[in-house]
Amino acid sequence: MAVTNYALYTGCIIPLRYPDIENSIRETMPLLGANVYDMVGAGCCPPGGAFWSVDEISGLIQSARNISIAEFMEKDLVAVCNGCFCYLKNTNMMLKSDKEKREKVNTILNNVGRKYQGTISVYHLVEILHDHIGIEKIKNSIKLNLDGVKAAVHYGCHLLRPSDHLMAENPEKPHKLDALVEALGLESVYYPKKLSCCGAGGGMRGNNPEVTLKILEKKLMNIKYSEPDCIVTACPFCFLQFDLGQKGLREKGEDFCIPVFYYNQLLGLSMGLPKNRIAVLSETPRDGFIKKYYGVE
Amino acid sequence: MKIILNNNNKELVNKVMEYGGKRVYECFQCGMCASGCPVASDTEHKIKRTMHQVTLGLEEQIMDKKAIWLCTTCFMCLERCPQNAEPTEVVFALRRVSAENGIIPEAQIEVANNIYHLGHAVTVEKGIKLRNKVNAPLLKTAGSDKKYIDEIQKLIDSTHSYSLLRIEKDWKPKRDDVIGCD
C-alpha cells in the first residue's frame, strides 16, 4: 500500500475538547495509508471572529507561523477543522501570490526565528480521504456495513466557502462528504438548506447564546425533516454546536436527540476500532446508536 | 428617522475598501446576500442594508447596533453575491473599523486573550484532563510548552491586534467553555 505522510494540524477544539476525535483520526488514517505527524508547537489558526476581524495582518502572521511548522516538516498540512482549513488555506493562497504581504509577514516571523516559504499545500481531511485515499479503499477497509442507516451530512461553511479560495468542493452541490458517508454503507439523506450555517461561527456562540441556539434550531428542524439516525460532520466546531447545542435546546424543552459524529469516529467504528478511545465524549447521547448499529457497549 | 445626506462622506467607504471590502461598490442591492443569511431573521444584522449604508457613508447607523458582530462569517453571501461584492469581506472591514473605534464584543476579547496566554482559543487544563480520559497521546501543540506561547505572544505584540483586542498582561481564563470565534 502506497503510504503518504501529512502534517496533522489539530487546532484547538479537537485536542482540548474532543480528544477522542483526535484519536479517531490518528488511528484510522494510517490504516488507509496516510500517516499523520504532530505539528509540534502549532497554535490557534487563529479564528476569523477575533484576530482576522480586527486586523488582517495579525491573522496572517499566526496562520503563517502554523504553516511554517508544516513547511519545516516538509509535509502537506491536513486540517481537521473547517475553520482552521479555511483560514490556513486562505493564508497560504494569499501569501503565495502576494509578495508584499509575504515580505511583511516574514519580517515579523523572523523575530521568532520562523519563515513562511510557500512550499506546501493545505488540505482538509475530507480532501485527503476522498481525493487522495479514495472511496474504494475506504469501502475495503471497513468491517461492518451500516446499510440502511440514515445520516444527515453537514458540510459546514468553511469547508465550502469562499469556494474560489478553498476549492475543496462544489460550493452549491458538494458531494465528497456524502460519498465518504455512503462508503460506510449509510444513506446520506436530503434535507432542506443543507449547506447553511450551524450558527456557531464568527463569535456568535460566544457572544449570543440565544441567537446561536435559534439558528441551530432552524438547522435541526430542517435536518429532522428527513428523520436521520445521525448527523455527520467533519468539523469539530460544527460538531460541538450540534452536540452542546442540542443539550442547550433540550434544556429549553426542545429535544431533537440526534446523535452527532465526526466522520472519522464513524469510520473508526466501522473499521472495528474500540469505541472507548474514539467516540466517548458527547453531550448528546449516542451510545444507543453505537450499540444498535455497531453492537458495542 | 429621516436621513439627511449633505456632505460627501467618503471616509467610511474608503476605509472599508482599504480594510478588505474592496468591492463594496459593486453591490446593486439585489438582496441575494440577505436572503441567504442565516442570522438575518433573528438579528439586526441586515447585510444588504449594511452594504448600502457603507456606500452612503452612514457610519453611525452601522456601528450603532453593533450588528456587524452578529455575522457568523459563513460566507454564504460572499459565495452567492451575483456582483462579487464580497459582503463578508465588507463585514470584516467594518469590524476592523469598529475595533479601531474601540467597539468590540467581549467574546472576541476573551478568545484573543486565551490565545495570547494559552496558545489556544480554549483552556488547556481541562483539555489535558479529557485527553487522559480517552488515552490520547501527549499534547504537543502550542499549549504544551511555554516557549511556543512566548513565540505567539511576541508575534501578537508586534501587531495592532494587541491593543485592539485588549490583551491583558494578567489574564485568567473566564470559562472552560468553547467560546469559538471561527
Added chain:
Amino acid sequence: MAKSQIEKKELKNSSKIGVYVCHCGTNIAGSVDIKEIVNFSKNLQNVKIVREHMYLCSEQGQNIIKDDIAKEGIDRIVAACCSPRTHEEIFRKTLNSTNLNKYLYEQVNIRDQCSWPHFKDKENSTKKAKQLVKSGIYRASELEPLEDRKLSVLKSALVIGGGISGINAALDLARGGYKVYIVEKNPSIGGKMAQLDKTFPTNDCSACILAPMMVEVSNTPNIELLTYSEIEDVLGHIGKYRVTVRKKQTFVDWKKCNGCGECSIVCPVKVDNEFNCNMDKRKAIYTQFEQAIPMRAVVDKDKCVKCKLCVKKCQLGAIDLTENEDEFLEFEVGSIIVTTGYDLFDPNIKPEYDYEHPNVITSLELERMMCASGPTKGEILRPSDGRKPQTLSFVQCVGSRDEKTNDYCSRICCTYSIKHARLLKEKYPDMDIYMHYIDLRCFGKGYEEYYRMAREKGIKFIRGRISQVDSIADRLEVSGDDDTLGEQISVIADLVVLAVAMESSKDAKKLANILNISTDKTGFFKEIHPKLKPVGTDSDGIFIAGACQGPKEIPDAISQGKAAASAAASLMSKGEIEIEPLFAQIMEDYCAKCRTCESLCTYKAIKYNEDNKMEVDIALCKGCGVCGASCPSGAIKSNHFTSKQIRMQIMALTEAII
C-alpha cells in the same frame, strides 16, 4: 321550420368543404373541446372532411390539407385556429401551391375569440366556437375564386425627419439605388443626436460618429435633402404617393451661401438658442450648429428687425430679406418612411420638482452643458451663480411610469442618466452624485456592464421615487425615500437633474392625419403588429422607424431605420406588387350614378370619371365596404365580402345550435 328549410336551400350544394381544427398545443385545446367541434362540423351541409391537428400551421399540417385537395377533391378550406392576421398568409400560400384558388379559404379564429377570453368556461367557449365554425363553413360555401391585381411601384422613397433613424434609412435606400427625398423641418439634419455630448454604451462622442453620416447624406447624389421643410400633403397610394412639401423661406440663397457665419457675427438681435435648450443666445440669422448639414444660414423671420447689416456683410450676396410666400415642391414616391423622432416631457407639468428654479435642469440641458461646444463649453455650472456644483441628484422617471403624465416607461432615461453621472464623475471625481430610481432598466447589450462601472465609480444609487424638490438657502433639498433603509432620505444638492421622458413629437398627430396612419394612446405612431411587424403601419407603403414609434436609444433607432429601408426596398425592388383583390366593384348595369358612394369613401377611392361612370381606384380601395352598404341600387359588390357571403354568416350565427 319552414324558414330554415328555405335558408338551407341557399347553401351551394356543389362545394366540398374540408374543415381543419387546430389544437395549437393547449392554446386552443385547453379550453375548447376539439372533439366536440369535429363531431359537430361533420354533420354540417357540404362538409366532406373534418380533421384535427396539434399544430395545423406546421409543414405536416399544411401537407394534410394539400393531400385532401389532391386526393379527396376538397374545394373549400375552413381552418378553425388562430388569428388570420398572423396565419392567413400561410394557408393561402398552401392553397396557391395546389390548383385551388387561394381565396377559397376561410379562417375562423377560435383562439382569440373562444379559448383565450373564455378560458375558465370550457363549455361555453366550445359552444361559441361551434357557432363561429358553422358561420365559417356557411360562408365558405359562397366563396368565389379571385385573382390578385398587380400594381406598379415607383422606385423612390420619402423619408420624413432627418434624425439618426431617418439618415440611416435614407442612406441604405440610396446605396441600394433608390432615389430618396429627406424632408427635415429644422435647418439641419441630425436630430436629437446632434445635441448629445457622448453616447452610451461606448461613450464615444456623438458628433464624431454622427457627422460622417450627415456628410454622406449631403454627398450622395440620389438623396435630395429638403431641410427647413415640412410635409404639406400626401395623396395617392402604395407604389405612387404624390407629396407636397412646404419649403419655409430662409431669406438666404443656399446656392450662394457657404455657411461662413459672418452674417451671424454682425446681426445685433439675440434670440434664445433652442439647440442649446435656451441656455444661451443665437442671432436672428444663424446656422443651427457647428456641424450642420447643410451648413447654411437661415433668418428667423419672427425675430429679424430688418436692419440689413447681414445683407451688407455677406460678400456672396446670398441674403435677401424681402418676404415671399413659402415655396411648394411636388414629387412622387413609391414608399414613405416616417422618422420624426420625439420630444421631451415638459417638467413644468410636475411643479413639485420646481423646474422653475434655475438649478433644477433637464437631462438634455445637462447634456448641452457637458458638450464642449455647448453654452458652458463643457463645464458644469450652477445656472444660478455659475459655481461648480458639489452635490448632484438625478431624479428618474420624470413624466414616465406615472398615470398622471405618461404611464409608459421611457426606456432609456436610466441609461442616459447613468451616462451623465459617469461622465461627470470622470471629470470631477470629488463630485457627490446620487441617482434616485424606482427600477434601473439598463436593458441593452453592454448596458448592465455600463451600470456596473457607474457603481464602481462611487455613484450612489438610491431606490425610491423623489417626492419633491425644495430650495433651502442656495441649495436644493431632494426629498426621497430609501427603500433599503426603509427611511426617508433627503439629499442636499447643488444641482438637480430631471430625467425627463421621451414623448411623441408635438406634430405627430397632424402628420398621422396627412399620411392616414395611426397613433397609439401614447401619441407615438402605431406599428401594425408589435412583434411581427414593428416598422409597418396600417398603410401598406408607409413605414415608421426610430423614436417616433416609441422611446428608444440610438442603436434601436438605427436598427429600425434600416429595417424600414429594407421593408421599403423589398416593396419597391420589383417595380410592381401584387395586391389583394379585396376592393369594391361597380356593377355598371345597376348603377344610377347617384354618387352617394363617392361622398362616403374615406379613402377617396371612388370617383365619377370622364366617361360619366363611377370608377374604383383599386390601389386606394381598402375594401371597407362602406360604399356597398350605402348603395341604394345595390350596384356595388365588395370582393370577398359579398352580401351573400355575409348573409350566410349571419344566418349561421343566428341559428340556434343544438
